[in-house]
Structures are given as structure tokens and as C-alpha cells.
Amino acid sequence: MTETAAARVEMHDVSKSFGQVRALDAVDFEAAKGEIHALLGENGAGKTTLMNILSGLYRMDAGRIAVDGREVDIGSPQDAIAVGVGMVHQHVELIGNFTALENILLGREGARWKLDVEARRSSVEELAANYGLSIPLDEQVKTLPAGIQQKVEILKALYHGADILILDEPTTMLTPHEVDGLFSILKSFAKGGLTVVFITHKIQEVLDNCDRITVFRGGRKIDTIPREEATREILVRMMMGERGMPPEGERPTGPSAAREGHPALSVRGVRTSAKRGVPLRDVAFDVPRGLIVGMAGISGNGQKELAEALAGLIEVEEGEVHIDGEDVSSLSVAGRIARGMSLLPQDRIEEGILPGLSLAENFVLGLHPHIFRRRGIFEREAVHEMGRNAIAEFNILARNEHVPAAHLSGGNIQKTIVARSVMLAHTTGGKVMIANNPTRGLDVMAASFVHGRLRELRAKGAGVLLISEDLDELCLMSDRIVVIYAGEILGAFDGPKYDIYRIGALMAGQKQGAGS
Amino acid sequence: MSLLFDISLFQLTLLMMAPLIIACLGETIIERSGILNVGIEGIVTLGSVTGFLLTYYSGSAIIGCIVAALSGSVLTLLLAYFSITLRANQIVIGLGIFVLGLGISPTIYRLAVGVVQSIPQVPTLKEISIPILGSIPFIGEIFFAQNGLVYMSYFLVAAVSFFLFKTPLGLRLRACGENPRAADTVGIDVARMRYGACAVGGLFLGVAGAYLPLVISGSFTDNIVNGRGWLALMLVIFGRWVPVWSFVGALLFAYVDAFQFKVNALPQYAKIIPPQFLLMLPYVFAMIVLVQVARGAESPRALTRPYDREARD
Numbered sequence: 001m002t003e004t005a006a007a008r009v010e011m012h013d014v015s016k017s018f019g020q021v022r023a024l025d026a027v028d029f030e031a032a033k034g035e036i037h038a039l040l041g042e043n044g045a046g047k048t049t050l051m052n053i054l055s056g057l058y059r060m061d062a063g064r065i066a067v068d069g070r071e072v073d074i075g076s077p078q079d080a081i082a083v084g085v086g087m088v089h090q091h092v093e094l095i096g097n098f099t100a101l102e103n104i105l106l107g108r109e110g111a112r113w114k115l116d117v118e119a120r121r122s123s124v125e126e127l128a129a130n131y132g133l134s135i136p137l138d139e140q141v142k143t144l145p146a147g148i149q150q151k152v153e154i155l156k157a158l159y160h161g162a163d164i165l166i167l168d169e170p171t172t173m174l175t176p177h178e179v180d181g182l183f184s185i186l187k188s189f190a191k192g193g194l195t196v197v198f199i200t201h202k203i204q205e206v207l208d209n210c211d212r213i214t215v216f217r218g219g220r221k222i223d224t225i226p227r228e229e230a231t232r233e234i235l236v237r238m239m240m241g242e243r244g245m246p247p248e249g250e251r252p253t254g255p256s257a258a259r260e261g262h263p264a265l266s267v268r269g270v271r272t273s274a275k276r277g278v279p280l281r282d283v284a285f286d287v288p289r290g291l292i293v294g295m296a297g298i299s300g301n302g303q304k305e306l307a308e309a310l311a312g313l314i315e316v317e318e319g320e321v322h323i324d325g326e327d328v329s330s331l332s333v334a335g336r337i338a339r340g341m342s343l344l345p346q347d348r349i350e351e352g353i354l355p356g357l358s359l360a361e362n363f364v365l366g367l368h369p370h371i372f373r374r375r376g377i378f379e380r381e382a383v384h385e386m387g388r389n390a391i392a393e394f395n396i397l398a399r400n401e402h403v404p405a406a407h408l409s410g411g412n413i414q415k416t417i418v419a420r421s422v423m424l425a426h427t428t429g430g431k432v433m434i435a436n437n438p439t440r441g442l443d444v445m446a447a448s449f450v451h452g453r454l455r456e457l458r459a460k461g462a463g464v465l466l467i468s469e470d471l472d473e474l475c476l477m478s479d480r481i482v483v484i485y486a487g488e489i490l491g492a493f494d495g496p497k498y499d500i501y502r503i504g505a506l507m508a509g510q511k512q513g514a515g516s
Numbered sequence: 517m518s519l520l521f522d523i524s525l526f527q528l529t530l531l532m533m534a535p536l537i538i539a540c541l542g543e544t545i546i547e548r549s550g551i552l553n554v555g556i557e558g559i560v561t562l563g564s565v566t567g568f569l570l571t572y573y574s575g576s577a578i579i580g581c582i583v584a585a586l587s588g589s590v591l592t593l594l595l596a597y598f599s600i601t602l603r604a605n606q607i608v609i610g611l612g613i614f615v616l617g618l619g620i621s622p623t624i625y626r627l628a629v630g631v632v633q634s635i636p637q638v639p640t641l642k643e644i645s646i647p648i649l650g651s652i653p654f655i656g657e658i659f660f661a662q663n664g665l666v667y668m669s670y671f672l673v674a675a676v677s678f679f680l681f682k683t684p685l686g687l688r689l690r691a692c693g694e695n696p697r698a699a700d701t702v703g704i705d706v707a708r709m710r711y712g713a714c715a716v717g718g719l720f721l722g723v724a725g726a727y728l729p730l731v732i733s734g735s736f737t738d739n740i741v742n743g744r745g746w747l748a749l750m751l752v753i754f755g756r757w758v759p760v761w762s763f764v765g766a767l768l769f770a771y772v773d774a775f776q777f778k779v780n781a782l783p784q785y786a787k788i789i790p791p792q793f794l795l796m797l798p799y800v801f802a803m804i805v806l807v808q809v810a811r812g813a814e815s816p817r818a819l820t821r822p823y824d825r826e827a828r829d
Binding site for chain 1: 694
């Protein structure tokens with residue numbers, strides 16, 4: 001191991017539990033001045049918890065923290081700021097109704113009685129220029145795109161005097177171009193002597209951009225290695241342990257795999273009202289049978305509205321939706337389900353389950369008109385049996401079929417919902433599956449499970465619409481990718497090979513001159 | 517109809533407006549920090565009984581107002597303790613405070629006064645005409661020939677506006693109401709800000725309560741507040757959490773209130789219009805206006821949400 005410079009931050013034997021769950025178990029971590037240090041691990045490995053302790057949000061149960069060799073007691077974010085720690089959270093912590101400048105000044109306004117935003121403007125502008133961050137300071141933050149919001153938060157941390165900058169999954173909301181831009185900024189920070197710690201689960205980012213890598217698994221630190229010693233294989237082994245990576249699964253073959261006949265789903269010039277979120281503008285595309293069509297786009301560009309319009313949850317003002325050649329535009333949700341459509345909703349807790357009901361009862365949602373032989377009467381035993389079978393078949397970690405759905409982990413909740421959709425697809429003929437960010441926040445194993453089931457549906461001749469913000473996932477899964485921006489389809493790309501920079505340019509709304 | 521533009525009607529309007537806006541400003545401060553205080557009616561009631569009693573026994577309206585303010589603050593801090601430290605449901609606690617205030621106030625009154633033949637009275641506050649300004653015809657007579665608390669309400673509108681939008685502390689307070697975690701991560705003590713907002717806002721609520729016996733009735737009766745607390749709560753929404761707009765709203769409601777009061781006092785109308793109908797007017801007006809105005813009103817994002825630093829989302 002190379003001890004290039006004295007450690008800027010050291011954390012020793014840090015432990016933290018949330019109720020019964022041990023999130024961190026005697027973890028060590030250190031980062032040096034002037035390095036980009038990656039914290040790599042799966043969801044739930046404890047990376048974010050550790051950094052939340054360093055930034056004062058969580059109190060550790062046991063352990064020591066030292067900055068520049070001096071032991072410090074970080075009991076609040078204020079203490080963390082005082083020793084130069086600044087964190088950019090995964091979901092940026094900004095105040096939407098304030099301007100960027102107000103957000104940056106908040107907490108360090110530079111005056112006691114009279115707020116004088118203008119007086120501080122020049123120093124903020126100077127700081128921004130020094131660090132190569134250009135930000136419209138007078139815009140309300142909620143109107144700014146995610147990439148800019150992130151820059152506001154970085155500048156905020158710097159303005160508060162951070163020289164240990166922590167970024168939690170900073171690339172999830174960015175296009176490939178923005179990701180490159182972010183890392184070039186971070187590299188210049190490190191050159192200037194800052195310590196940059198970035199949390200991620202993406203191995204490629206780690207290999208491309210950092211000096212040292214610390215890998216976490218299941219609340220423990222596995223090791224810290226310099227970049228030169230790291231390869232994809234080594235990192236995978238450290239991250240996944242004995243389990244290894246799940247099998248990659250069958251690669252997409254491209255649009256040629258489409259089957260004959262009507263497309264499974266045909267969307268024709270669909271418009272929706274602005275009252276229901278981002279209005280869709282003449283959205284038109286097909287999902288042929290036997291294909292997975294990926295939909296790329298940055299969150300909040302109409303994906304949710306599209307999924308809901310297709311499912312029949314929001315009204316289509318103009319245009320038509322066809323399932324297997326039949327116009328279903330005027331049908332209810334139940335009508336569409338009966339014709340073979342199923343939906344994996346984006347927010348699995350809010351929209352996917354009934355948290356207080358049992359697992360078995362959650363399974364039969366949507367299926368109930370189809371499985372009960374005695375109409376109108378709840379066949380308790382049949383439901384329980386189905387629950388038991390599903391738990392076994394889909395490998396869901398639950399004590400039995402009676403546990404309330406809310407007691408399951410995120411990954412198992414998603415398995416439950418996927419299991420339900422798959423069962424629904426079997427029951428109704430399963431023509432179309434609309435999956436809206438089905439793997440967000442899942443660990444690798446659970447994500448692989450979801451992918452496997454989507455591929456299974458594809459192999460059986462269903463059309464799958466996979467909406468995702470993760471371009472890597474889309475490239476891995478899709479036979480074709482369409483790009484949505486501001487409620488409009490900006491382009492379509494045929495697989496199986498994709499140019500992510502061209503897709504990224506469209507995701508950022510650049511209609512022409514895509515790519516670089 | 518000259519009745520609608522009568523000088524004395526406008527004077528009465530401002531007189532009726534002051535308690536509404538003072539309570540509304542207190543509630544605005546509290547809500548801007550992220551706490552919804554639905555106990556406001558009860559707190560204002562407590563303010564009116566303590567304000568009345570202390571004025572009655574000490575003979576000084578100033579002492580009455582100070583004690584009323586403090587009592588308002590104390591009761592609001594009880595709400596703060598439950599909603600901030602114990603992270604209880606603010607609606608439930610607020611309703612509890614409402615009932616508590618409404619119940620405890622007549623009890624205090626009866627304990628202090630006992631059963632008496634004649635109701636104790638305090639002299640109502642006199643108008644103070646401001647030199648020069650007060651002699652401007654019409655406008656001056658309306659705005660600057662009022663009691664001291666009305667002048668204070670003008671001042672408070674300006675002061676609270678300045679505080680919220682032009683001071684660092686105001687910025688921090690609003691941050692706590694919008695996104696407490698963001699405030700916390702830049703080193704702002706969210707709990708302290710919220711406690712502070714409740715303590716200060718409570719002072720306003722107490723004074724608003726004291727105003728009613730000291731200016732309007734001269735005595736305390738059980739339902740002296742008569743929905744004014746709830747009205748102030750609505751005025752916060754009407755003003756979209758901006759004091760100046762709440763001030764406009766308070767003027768509107770007070771005008772309708774003053775109007776019904778005037779008309780009820782005129783015998784030629786009393787024959788035609790039942791007094792109950794007139795009494796209803798301000799509230800019907802409140803409902804109609806609010807239904808229109810509240811549409812799309814954006815409350816502080818973290819309103820009613822307790823903040824727990826270690827909560828995982």
C-alpha cells in the first residue's frame with residue numbers, strides 16, 4: 001500500500017447501528033490530501049452511512065475520527081464544517097424556492113442583522129471562477145437541471161470552507177457528458193490540494209477517475225488499494241465476495257429479433273395535459289413483440305407521465321395507445337390489464353405495495369379478477385398458497401406469506417412486485433410490460449433477478465418497455481433505445497451496440513450536433 | 517351606497533383588523549419554521565384572559581399585554597416541545613392545544629374573578645391621533661386616529677417582513693421550514709430555530725388575544741375570540757406566508773366584519789335582514805375568498821414534518 005501523503009482524514013473502528021441493523025462494523029478509513037478517493041460498494045454496504053458520520057449527520061456508536069492527525073469530535077454538521085468537511089448528498093440538499101446564491105450563502109451570510117446578498121456576490125463569483133464552476137446565481141434552484149444543482153451544492157460546500165469534499169453517488173442524475181465534466185472539475189480540485197471522496201457503486205467510474213479505492217461490503221471495509229493495483233475483476237471480487245457477480249445474462253440482439261405481427265405496444269402521437277406533470281408532446285414509438293425497448297432520459301422528463309398514460313392512470317388528450325393492434329386508449333386500467341399490459345411502478349413503496357397488508361395479499365393485487373373462481377369471494381386459502389409458491393419461486397426473503405409487505409427490504413419488495421407482474425403476465429397472456437426504473441436502489445443480485453425476469457418475458461414474445469435513468473442498464477438490456485426529453489421523443493437508436501455520448505447529448509436536449 | 521364608504525366604517529375596519537393581523541404574523545413566523553400551529557384559537561383565548569385579568573388587577577394595559585404575550589408564548593412552547601422534541605403529529609397536538617386553551621381560559625377567569633353580580637370591566641384603549649398624519653383628511657382620520665395596538669400592528673407587518681426576507685436569521689428560519697436537512701447540513705440548529713419561532717410567534721398570539729378585551733369588549737367572555745384564531749390561520753394561507761398579503765387579507769375580512777357590525781346596529785336594516793345572516797357574512801366571505809386564493813398556494817415544504825437528523829430515507 002502506498003502512503004503517499006499524510007492522511008487528511010482518518011476514521012478508526014467506526015461502528016453504527018440503526019435499531020437491529022448493524023450498518024457499520026468497526027470500519028477504518030483514511031483519505032489523503034490531494035487525492036480522489038473512491039468508496040465502492042453495493043447498496044447497503046455502509047458507504048453513505050460512514051460519510052454521513054464524517055459530515056456530522058449521524059453519530060457513530062463507537063470509533064475515532066482524526067483530521068490532520070488531530071482527534072476531533074464531530075457531533076453535528078456544524079462541527080464537520082469547522083474541520084473542513086463538506087458533503088454533496090445524492091439527492092441534493094438545497095432549498096428549491098431560494099436562488100442559487102441564497103442557497104450558497106445560507107448559514108454563512110456574512111452579516112448579523114441585515115442580509116446583503118449582493119455584498120457577498122463577488123466573493124461567491126470569484127470562488128466559482130477559481131474552481132471552474134459556472135452557475136446562474138439568481139435562478140431559483142428548483143428551476144435548474146440536476147447537473148447544475150449539483151454544482152450549486154459543490155460551490156456551497158466550498159464556500160463554507162470545505163477542503164474535504166464528499167460526493168454521494170454524484171453521477172446518477174447526470175448525462176455522460178456531464179459526468180466527464182464533473183470528474184474533470186474534481187480532478188482539478190484534487191490537484192489544488194483538496195481531498196475528494198466519492199461514493200459509488202459503478203466500477204468503471206472508479207477505474208477511470210480515482211487515485212485510491214476503498215471497498216465496502218455488508219457494513220465492513222474490505223480493503224483500500226491504489227488505482228494501479230485495481231482491475232475490474234479484483235474490484236468485483238472485493239465488492240461481491242464469495243457470491244461473485246451474477247451471470248451476465250443474454251445480451252440483446254437488436255431490433256432484428258422482433259417477432260411478426262402487430263407490435264405489442266404502439267404509442268401514436270400521445271399528448272397529455274400539463275396539469276398531470278410534464279406534458280407529453282406527440283410521443284410516438286413502437287415496442288415490437290419479442291424486444292426490450294429502453295427509454296433513456298434524465299429523471300423528470302416525462303417518463304413517469306408516459307408510464308402512467310400507458311397504464312391508463314392519466315388521461316391521454318390526443319393520440320392513441322394500442323396493445324397488440326387493439327386501441328386501448330379509452331379503456332380503464334383494468335381493461336388494459338385484461339388485454340395483457342402490466343406495469344412495474346417507479347416508486348415501489350408508494351405505488352407498488354400495500355405496506356400493511358400481507359405478502360400474499362399483495363401478490364393477488366391486480367390478479368384478483370382473474371384467479372378467483374368464486375367471483376366476489378376472497379379465497380383465503382388459494383391466496384395463501386399462491387403466496388407460498390411465489391416466495392419459493394422468486395426466492396423472496398420472508399418468514400412466510402403472512403408478513404406485512406412493509407417489513408421486507410427494498411430488494412425483496414421489488415421482487416414481490418416483479419413476481420406479481422410476472423404472474424399477471426402469465427395469467428393475462430402477458431403482451432406488454434412497462435417497467436419504470438425497476439432496479440433503482442437494488443443491490444446487484446436483486447437487480448440481476450429483475451433483469452432475468454424481463455428477459456424471460458422478452459423470450460416468451462412479450463414487448464418490454466424499460467424506462468431507466470441508468471444508461472449502463474439500458475445498454476445492457478435493450479434491443480432499441482429511445483430518448484425522451486421534456487416530454488418529447490428526441491431520437492431512437494438500434495442496438496445491440498450504442499454510442500452513449502450521442503444518447504447522452506439527446507438526454508440533455510441537444511437535438512442537433514449530437515456527440516462530440 | 518354611502519354606508520359602504522363611511523369613515524367610521526373604515527375606522528372600525530382597522531380596529532377589527534389589528535388582532536387578526538397580529539395573530540396572523542405570529543402564525544406566519546411559526547409556520548415559516550416548519551411548524552403548523554392549529555392550536556392558535558386556544559392560544560389567543562388564553563392571551564385574552566391573561567391580558568384582561570392583569571389589566572384589571574394592575575390597572576395597566578401595558579402590563580396586561582406583556583403578560584398575555586408571555587402566556588401565549590408559553591402555550592406555544594408546549595406545542596413546540598411536542599412537535600419538535602417528541603416529534604408528535606402537529607395536527608393532533610395542535611388540536612389538543614386548541615381545546616386546552618379554550619378550556620383553561622374560562623377556568624382561569626372564574627378562579628380569579630369568582631361568581632360576581634356585575635361583570636368586571638376594563639376601560640378600552642383610547643385613540644391616539646398622530647400629529648400631522650392624523651389631520652390628513654379621510655386617510656389620516658382612518659389610519660392615524662387609532663389605538664396604540666393598531667399602530668403596533670402596522671409596525672409589526674413591516675418588522676416581520678423585514679425579518680423574514682432581509683435578515684440572515686429570517687433566511688435561516690425559512691430554510692428550516694423548506695428543507696430542514698439542507699439547513700442542518702450548513703450548521704443551522706433546526707430545533708433551536710423552531711423553538712425560537714414558536715416562542716416569538718406565541719408572543720404575537722398572546723397580544724392578539726389581549727387586544728379583544730382591551731379594545732373591543734372591555735370584558736372577558738368565554739367565546740371572546742369567536743373564530744378569529746382560525747381566521748388568522750386562514751389569512752396565513754391567504755397571504756401565502758407573506759405578511760404584506762396577509763395584511764391585505766386581514767383588511768378585507770375586517771371590512772366585511774365591520775360592515776355587518778354597523779348594519780346590525782342600524783334599526784332600519786335590522787327589520788329587513790336577520791342579524792344572524794349578517795353575522796355569518798365574514799365567514800362566508802372568508803370561505804369564498806380562500807377557496808379561490810388557496811388554489812395553488814405553496815406552503816413551506818417541510819410544514820408539519822418533524823425533523824430527525826438520523827432518519828433514513
